[in-house]
Amino acid sequence: MVALEKVSLFIIGQKLIQPNQKVVLGFSGGPDSVFLAHVLIHLQQNIPFSLNLAHLDHGWRATSSNDAQFCLQFAKKNNFHASLGLAHDFASAFKFNGSKEEFARNIRKAFFKKVMLDTQSDLLALAHHADDQLETFFIRIMRGTTISGLKSMLPKEGHIIRPLLNVSKKEILHFLDEHNIPYCIDETNKSELFLRNRIRNKAIPACQEADERFTQNSLRTINHLAEVETYLAKNTQEIFNNISLLFDNQLTIDIQKLMSIDLFMQRRLVIYWLCTEKVPFNPSEKLIHEILRFLQNKKAMAHTVHNWTIHKKNLFAWINHLN
Amino acid sequence: MVALEKVSLFIIGQKLIQPNQKVVLGFSGGPDSVFLAHVLIHLQQNIPFSLNLAHLDHGWRATSSNDAQFCLQFAKKNNFHASLGLAHDFASAFKFNGSKEEFARNIRKAFFKKVMLDTQSDLLALAHHADDQLETFFIRIMRGTTISGLKSMLPKEGHIIRPLLNVSKKEILHFLDEHNIPYCIDETNKSELFLRNRIRNKAIPACQEADERFTQNSLRTINHLAEVETYLAKNTQEIFNNISLLFDNQLTIDIQKLMSIDLFMQRRLVIYWLCTEKVPFNPSEKLIHEILRFLQNKKAMAHTVHNWTIHKKNLFAWINHLN
Known part of the structure; x- marks a missing residue:
């Protein structure tokens, strides 16, 4: 029971679940989510909370409906509710941009959101573990990302909890094997077509x-970088408050103040500005430089990107959405 | 001549060498330094500067004196001076701490320093290339380092210049092979005993x-992280100036101001303080936390580490060296 105890103590120590909350567990039927289900069932002996499984049938594999069956049986045996969904029913809301992984992630998010609403739940528990953390970090490095991109997953982000971030895949499999606990095997995890699998397997x-x-130390590096990003995010927000003001209920930037700041921080401030204004944008280096160039240009008074425009007057700038 | 031109333009664009400077080239006789020698000879057609080779015979391999011979011949043929040194003569100044690589690095540094002084030179050119940069980054990740540790090598740091950071090993070898240029091969580069070689080869x-x-994108990630570290270093210095003052010619810290800052930045400020005071220390997390705990402790008035002491009085702290 060592692994169960370790995770239970982590959940209690980090206050991931409060008494009487309603928890939805993202349950694929694979080893990680089966293990997390056992942890949560174990924890219910100490903390009263309700548990609901949420399983999405991606329909990618011929055997995927077996996984749904497994999920229903698992829920029935352990006496809690399971919400099942078909990826097909959620797919129409998203555009396929070439990445099957991102497409699937969007669909899963929408499904979990629906289950959370339907069941009026407080928390979504996901079974991401230490190996997932490391793989994500390497994928991001390989994509040439910034420090914000290297930010790792946290045990608690909004209503999402990830109790397994300190547990390795090896520990999970060892526990399941030791207790003869059955789980589904997703053959797509082996496919060399996915970058994540090539990183995991090679x-x-x-x-x-x-x-x-390597594993232990890289996770330390990841934690150090997460601290840096947390500091920079706070620092960015403070500086943004200093260079912006509400004018006629319109968030307005003092261009001279912005331009007096380091270029590195200028870029973060522009991204922060766009996010605060809920502007839909792809934060490419090109776009950020384009905006900074426009702000420095003494002649240009308006700059339109898609359906939003940055306006300038007397060294102040603001954003308007075009409807 | 494409590779030569590319590096020459980089040296000119980044102003790595000014006219009439005296440049020492760290020359092992291996492909990287032979290539850099050819670049510098080529560049002398455009910029007048003097060139001096510095070769250290590590004496690790039976064939190492051949490399010294190669170096002398290379210098003679190209009509410039070569300074030769024996690692043995510099080793006594350093303690072997278990890392053969670090020991060799210290010896090399001491040798180059002597050659720079003897020849009254301005710059030391080193042949580190893009692959070295990437290997160092991965070694640091594998050691569980902070953002300061992930900081990459820069084209110019003090009197050291590294003109090859944008050139890959492949480009170097391609150029040498294409022009039938001979170089020495260091068999220790293949030894699996060294972490760097295992990272390079596997x-x-x-x-x-x-x-x-992977290579191209990881180098972008490294550049992004170097920008973060540059920003944080400047930010740390500014905050340090705000929380410190000279009192009776003694650099003094305002403890209350220090404690009002984010823990992440507090740790950087303590390291900055120790570096400014030229305190010899191993910047372990343990030591930094020990110092922060001491500063917060209302009773303790002095804290001694090796041959230096932090003193406290009326919420101000300063460092004394014990001689």
Whole structure:
């Protein structure tokens, strides 16, 4: 019971679940979510909270309906409710942009949101573990990302909790095997078509071979970088408050103040501004430089991107949405 | 001549060498430094500067004196001076701490310093290239480092210039092979005993196989992180100026101001303080927390580490060296 105890103590210590909350568990039927289900059932002996499984049938594989069956049986046996969904029913809301993984992620998010609403739940528990954290970090490095992109998953973000971030896949499988607990196997996890699988199956084992402390130490590096990003996010917000003001109920930027700041922070401030104004944008370096160039240009008075416009007057700038 | 032109333009664009400067080139005789020598000889057609080779015979391998011979011949043929040194003569100044790589690095530094002084030179050119940059980054990640540790090598740091940081090993070898230029081969570069070699020969190729844009994108990530560290270093210095004052010619910290700052920045400020005071220390998390705890402790008035002491009085703290 060591692994169950370890995670239970983590949940209690980090106050991830409060008594009498309603928790939805994202349940694929794979080893990670089966393990987390066992942890949560174990924890219910100490903290009273309700548990509801949410399983999405992606319909990618011929065997995926078996997984749905497994989920229903698991819920029935353990005496709680399971919400089932078909990816097909949620897909129409999203545009396929070439990444099957991102498409699937959007669909899952929409499904979980619906289950949370339907069941009036407080928390969504996801079974991301230490290996997932490490894989994501390496995928981000390989994509040439900024520090914001390297930000790792946290045990609690809004209504999402991730109680397994300190547990390795190895510990999970060891526990399940030791207790003869059945789980589904997702064959797509082995497909070399997905970057994540190539990183999991080739790149990370090669790094582990190069240095046996690789996993443990890289997770320390990730935590250090997460601290940096947390500091920078707070720092950005404080500086933004200093260079912006509400004028006629319109969030307005003092361009001279913005331009007196380091270029590195200027770029973060522009992104923060666009996010605060709920502007739909793809935060490319090109777009950010375009905006900074416009703000410095003494002649240009308006700059339109898609359906929003930045206006300028007397060294102040603001954003309007075009409807 | 494409590769030569590319590096020459980089040196001119980044103003790495000014006319009439005296440049020492760290020359192992291996492909990287032979390539850089050719670049610098080529560049002398456009910028007048003097060039001096510095070769250190590590004496690790039976063939290492051949490399010294190669270096002397290379210098003679190209009509410039070569300074030769024996690692043995510099080793006594350093304690072997278990890392053969670090020991060799210290010896090299001392040797280059002597050559720079002897020849009254302005710059030390080192042949670190893009692959070295990437390997160092991965070694640091694997050691669980902070953002300061992930800081990459820069084209110019003090009197050191690194003109090859944008050139890959592949480009270097291609140029040398294409022009039938001979170089020495260091067999220790293949030894699996060194972490760097295991990363170079196993981990990085596996990452490249997982994603063909790995090298290019990781270098972008490294550049982004270097920007973050540059920003944080400046930010740390500014905040330090705000929380410190000179009192009786003694750099003094306002403890209350320090304690009002984010813990992340507090730790950086303590490290900055120790560096400014030229305190010899190993910047472990343990030591930094020990110092912060002492500063918060209302009873303790002095805290001694090795041969230096932090003193406290009326919410101000300062450091004394014990001689």
